[in-house]
Amino acid sequence: xxxxxxxxxxxxxxxxxxxxxxxxxxxxxxxxxxxxxxxxxxxxxxxxxxxxxxxxxxxxxxxxxxxxxxxxxxxxxxxxxxxxxxxxxxxxxxxxxxxxxxxxxxxxxxxxxxxxxxxxxxxxxxxxxxxxxxxxxxxxxxxxxxxxxxxxxxxxxxxxxxxxxxxxxxxxxxxx
Numbered sequence: 001x002x003x004x005x006x007x008x009x010x011x012x013x014x015x016x017x018x019x020x021x022x023x024x025x026x027x028x029x030x031x032x033x034x035x036x037x038x039x040x041x042x043x044x045x046x047x048x049x050x051x052x053x054x055x056x057x058x059x060x061x062x063x064x065x066x067x068x069x070x071x072x073x074x075x076x077x078x079x080x081x082x083x084x085x086x087x088x089x090x091x092x093x094x095x096x097x098x099x100x101x102x103x104x105x106x107x108x109x110x111x112x113x114x115x116x117x118x119x120x121x122x123x124x125x126x127x128x129x130x131x132x133x134x135x136x137x138x139x140x141x142x143x144x145x146x147x148x149x150x151x152x153x154x155x156x157x158x159x160x161x162x163x164x165x166x167x168x169x170x171x172x173x174x175x176x
Contacts, residue, residue, distance in 0.1 A: 011142020037128025043110025
């Protein structure tokens, strides 16, 4: 659901190139699905060796990454210059940051799956496919909202990312 919400927010952000929106949505959805599946598998592989180290800070890392990207989106959305060059956040470092931020919890899921005797390849594939489809839906919905409401939706998308980061921290600190 985090990947869905982030895709919704990302879908609202414009791009300065002539690339079609569907290509951007497919790219981020593919990467979100890939990272969710791989992080689930990685968590399973790591078992309990690193779990204690990661669980103490994973929520802060996710919050920091999402707040950084969300803050940049809010800043772009509040920029009064309509002709500004908008960064395509479905490429490069920003895409990597979003993928890591939304998939840290998948590693914890993989860790818990190591305790159960499940087929991890099947479980990781299911996680990846469901994330892919939820991200596609969120990205296309966000694009529709962004095309109707413009920069206001980019600000809303950035605030959604920051809110997801805050929710992750609250759920880890307070069990919400």
